[in-house]
Amino acid sequence: MNKPKIVVLGAGYGGLMTTVRLQKLLGVNEADIVLINKHDYHYETTWLHEASAGTLHHDRVRYTISDVINKSKVQFIQDTVEEIKKEEKKVVLANGEVSYDYLVVALGGESETFGIKGLKEYAFAIANVNAARQIREHIDYQFATFQLDKNEDCLSIVVGGAGFTGIEFLGELTNRVPELCKEYDIDPKKVKIYCVEAAPMVLPGFDPELVQYATALLEKKGVEFHIGTAIKECTPEGVLVAKGENEPELIKAGTVIWAAGVRGNAVIEKSGFDAMRGRVKVDEYLRLPGSDNIFIIGDSSLVINEEINRPYPPTAQIAMQQGENVAKNLAKLTRGTNEELEKFVFDNKGTVCSLGDDDAIGVVFGKKVTGYKASFMKKMVDNRALFLIGGLPLVLKKGKLNLYK
Amino acid sequence: MNKPKIVVLGAGYGGLMTTVRLQKLLGVNEADIVLINKHDYHYETTWLHEASAGTLHHDRVRYTISDVINKSKVQFIQDTVEEIKKEEKKVVLANGEVSYDYLVVALGGESETFGIKGLKEYAFAIANVNAARQIREHIDYQFATFQLDKNEDCLSIVVGGAGFTGIEFLGELTNRVPELCKEYDIDPKKVKIYCVEAAPMVLPGFDPELVQYATALLEKKGVEFHIGTAIKECTPEGVLVAKGENEPELIKAGTVIWAAGVRGNAVIEKSGFDAMRGRVKVDEYLRLPGSDNIFIIGDSSLVINEEINRPYPPTAQIAMQQGENVAKNLAKLTRGTNEELEKFVFDNKGTVCSLGDDDAIGVVFGKKVTGYKASFMKKMVDNRALFLIGGLPLVLKKGKLNLYK
Numbered sequence: 001m002n003k004p005k006i007v008v009l010g011a012g013y014g015g016l017m018t019t020v021r022l023q024k025l026l027g028v029n030e031a032d033i034v035l036i037n038k039h040d041y042h043y044e045t046t047w048l049h050e051a052s053a054g055t056l057h058h059d060r061v062r063y064t065i066s067d068v069i070n071k072s073k074v075q076f077i078q079d080t081v082e083e084i085k086k087e088e089k090k091v092v093l094a095n096g097e098v099s100y101d102y103l104v105v106a107l108g109g110e111s112e113t114f115g116i117k118g119l120k121e122y123a124f125a126i127a128n129v130n131a132a133r134q135i136r137e138h139i140d141y142q143f144a145t146f147q148l149d150k151n152e153d154c155l156s157i158v159v160g161g162a163g164f165t166g167i168e169f170l171g172e173l174t175n176r177v178p179e180l181c182k183e184y185d186i187d188p189k190k191v192k193i194y195c196v197e198a199a200p201m202v203l204p205g206f207d208p209e210l211v212q213y214a215t216a217l218l219e220k221k222g223v224e225f226h227i228g229t230a231i232k233e234c235t236p237e238g239v240l241v242a243k244g245e246n247e248p249e250l251i252k253a254g255t256v257i258w259a260a261g262v263r264g265n266a267v268i269e270k271s272g273f274d275a276m277r278g279r280v281k282v283d284e285y286l287r288l289p290g291s292d293n294i295f296i297i298g299d300s301s302l303v304i305n306e307e308i309n310r311p312y313p314p315t316a317q318i319a320m321q322q323g324e325n326v327a328k329n330l331a332k333l334t335r336g337t338n339e340e341l342e343k344f345v346f347d348n349k350g351t352v353c354s355l356g357d358d359d360a361i362g363v364v365f366g367k368k369v370t371g372y373k374a375s376f377m378k379k380m381v382d383n384r385a386l387f388l389i390g391g392l393p394l395v396l397k398k399g400k401l402n403l404y405k
Numbered sequence: 406m407n408k409p410k411i412v413v414l415g416a417g418y419g420g421l422m423t424t425v426r427l428q429k430l431l432g433v434n435e436a437d438i439v440l441i442n443k444h445d446y447h448y449e450t451t452w453l454h455e456a457s458a459g460t461l462h463h464d465r466v467r468y469t470i471s472d473v474i475n476k477s478k479v480q481f482i483q484d485t486v487e488e489i490k491k492e493e494k495k496v497v498l499a500n501g502e503v504s505y506d507y508l509v510v511a512l513g514g515e516s517e518t519f520g521i522k523g524l525k526e527y528a529f530a531i532a533n534v535n536a537a538r539q540i541r542e543h544i545d546y547q548f549a550t551f552q553l554d555k556n557e558d559c560l561s562i563v564v565g566g567a568g569f570t571g572i573e574f575l576g577e578l579t580n581r582v583p584e585l586c587k588e589y590d591i592d593p594k595k596v597k598i599y600c601v602e603a604a605p606m607v608l609p610g611f612d613p614e615l616v617q618y619a620t621a622l623l624e625k626k627g628v629e630f631h632i633g634t635a636i637k638e639c640t641p642e643g644v645l646v647a648k649g650e651n652e653p654e655l656i657k658a659g660t661v662i663w664a665a666g667v668r669g670n671a672v673i674e675k676s677g678f679d680a681m682r683g684r685v686k687v688d689e690y691l692r693l694p695g696s697d698n699i700f701i702i703g704d705s706s707l708v709i710n711e712e713i714n715r716p717y718p719p720t721a722q723i724a725m726q727q728g729e730n731v732a733k734n735l736a737k738l739t740r741g742t743n744e745e746l747e748k749f750v751f752d753n754k755g756t757v758c759s760l761g762d763d764d765a766i767g768v769v770f771g772k773k774v775t776g777y778k779a780s781f782m783k784k785m786v787d788n789r790a791l792f793l794i795g796g797l798p799l800v801l802k803k804g805k806l807n808l809y810k
Contacts, residue, residue, distance in 0.1 A: 130549075130552040130553050131553065133549045133588075133589065134546070134549045134550050134553060136549070137542065137545045137546040137549040137550075138546060138549075140542045140545065140546070141539070141542040141543060141545070141546045144535075144538045144539045144541070144542035144543075145539050145542075147535040148535050148536065148539060183538075184538065
């Protein structure tokens with residue numbers, strides 16, 4: 001008898017969690033497990049703003065996949081997924097094909113530019129390790145260039161988006177700027193940091209008191225907020241922005257970071273799955289509707305929060321819980337015990353938004369926290385993600401252990 | 406009675422040597438000494454190739470001028486020299502004017518592009534600290550960008566010129582490349598380094614056996630030499646080169662370093678001094694011909710080597726010896742003792758060309774040296790320059806003390 005073949009696409013939070021849980025739940029003879037990922041490493045998407053700002057080296061935000069998988073149970077293939085052919089039960093890769101009995105699609109999200117002109121060409125998205133270190137080096141290069149022609153636009157940085165990523169990046173960036181000024185003999189007063197957000201508020205969905213704390217802190221550290229202001233176009237010189245119906249104005253900037261939108265993976269649409277901006281509204285078992293062997297988790301899945309009748313935002317927390325759920329259900333399915341599958345229920349443990357290495361805001365176990373306490377909690381959240389996938393050894397290797405600062 | 410006022414323009418090797426010698430030779434009541442420099446620091450021009458390649462931090466190649474001058478004797482003005490008005494005995498600065506009785510022009514050289522199209526816009530010259538760190542960051546950025554679109558041109562670097570600066574830079578760069586490849590997950594085989602030189606030889610004037618050693622070493626470390634090949638134009642894509650009368654070919658490159666020409670300072674011509682490419686053929690006391698109170702030293706001066714009837718190349722060694730000579734003569738002049746002035750005679754102590762931190766070639770006290778021995782000598786030469794200006798404290802602070810490597 002052939003063992004069922006489980007193929008996991010993507011080694012982000014969701015895919016890697018699925019894989020490490022599966023290798024615990026299933027014996028070598030119960031299933032073939034295949035993990036496919038573009039890189040041979042996993043990266044902490046939620047730490048990329050640090051690598052992008054240059055406050056944490058990019059090697060600290062990634063680890064080798066082979067460090068956390070059990071090679072006797074899981075076959076790892078480093079390749080790029082191009083398309084899922086569900087009728088043929090196979091996945092097309094850049095360099096081959098893989099067939100499956102069960103498929104877990106955990107390919108992650110992509111930056112959504114909403115068709116804004118020039119964003120793809122001239123703005124940077126905090127998308128992955130490659131993009132993060134490019135952003136770091138781009139900012140470094142802009143600062144290094146300033147003294148040559150004294151063009152202050154080099155020292156101007158626009159962050160598009162005052163959501164989670166935008167705010168966390170600003171927290172790191174404002175900590176990094178004094179270091180950059182020292183490195184390149186620049187008067188910090190010359191540096192301009194703008195945050196442009198089309199929505200009428202910073203961190204929508206967050207407690208207003210905490211939002212107030214965050215904006216006050218970032219403003220003190222030099223950020224100029226332009227809220228209710230849309231980026232109309234990005235050019236090599238900067239961004240054209242407009243508040244409401246006003247005439248667009250140019251904010252000159254040497255660096256534009258686009259941190260305002262996430263959508264599902266392009267492979268979802270390419271594979272003909274019904275989706276909204278690349279995100280599939282999955283069934284209660286996280287399956288592609290109408291399919292009993294394709295699970296979709298993480299940023300390409302869409303789960304409705306029944307309380308407010310809106311989708312849960314795509315986070316590492318939900319992706320990891322989805323991974324655990326899928327792994328459990330796949331264990332039942334491969335054993336064919338006809339056990340009832342477990343429905344996915346998101347258990348929101350809270351959210352902490354960092355404001356640099358030394359400050360944060362958040363709601364944890366229903367309680368509001370700010371400052372050192374929140375920053376401590378944030379590091380514990382980050383360490384927990386490592387622990388869930390790689391246990392204590394991974395926490396000791398890559399964890400944020402500078403807790404008392 | 407008014408004390409004579411000695412104004413020194415530039416705090417490079419020549420100007421700073423003049424100043425520190427003057428402050429030793431003259432008492433507080435004998436002269437007013439003014440030193441004018443664009444930055445508040447001196448930098449080691451001969452170490453800039455290291456800062457440019459990123460093998461030595463730029464703070465290691467510079468030191469604060471106030472650390473080596475005696476403030477009770479020397480007034481330091483941080484400003485940019487724009488023009489010398491010799492009839493009025495004054496110097497026009499960006500932010501004022503200074504009059505003088507004696508003037509020492511030690512403004513350093515500038516990159517000479519020989520009118521080659523696009524070099525000013527698209528190539529980098531290893532000109533000063535600002536330029537060096539921009540080059541370092543530019544290369545970093547190119548390497549950081551590669552993984553995003555896999556454009557191998559990002560990993561291609563052209564060095565124009567196989568003279569001293571070009572070869573020393575290549576030595577550092579080839580040591581830096583493996584580090585960059587590790588940092589950005591790049592296969593070192595993808596990196597291309599070209600050295601394009603219009604002259605028919607590498608390091609003209611150097612012993613052929615030593616040149617052979619240098620080119621063999623650099624070729625082994627990945628440098629592709631195109632000798633007898635002229636850069637016809639520099640574009641955003643790279644350089645158009647041609648061997649002899651051949652049709653120009655494009656070498657694509659993300660980074661082009663122009664290290665092929667030095668000329669005198671533009672202030673020389675702006676001030677109406679008779680000059681060849683900004684260099685004044687000074688008299689035997691290093692004076693501007695026809696003037697008895699303006700001395701010109703360093704890269705903007707031209708001293709003929711009578712043995713071969715050609716000018717000495719502009720080096721730190723000759724600039725410092727000129728500084729010593731001028732200081733001695735100025736001491737005599739300000740004292741008005743009618744002592745005979747001392748003619749300048751260059752004492753060539755040899756030349757060492759580094760090939761990275763760990764190798765070099767050179768002729769020292771008439772003997773050829775290569776490898777570790779030469780590299781050791783090079784560091785001693787570098788330390789000696791520090792010692793002559795700032796004594797042992799400066800050597801201990803900024804010296805190259807990693808001698809046993």
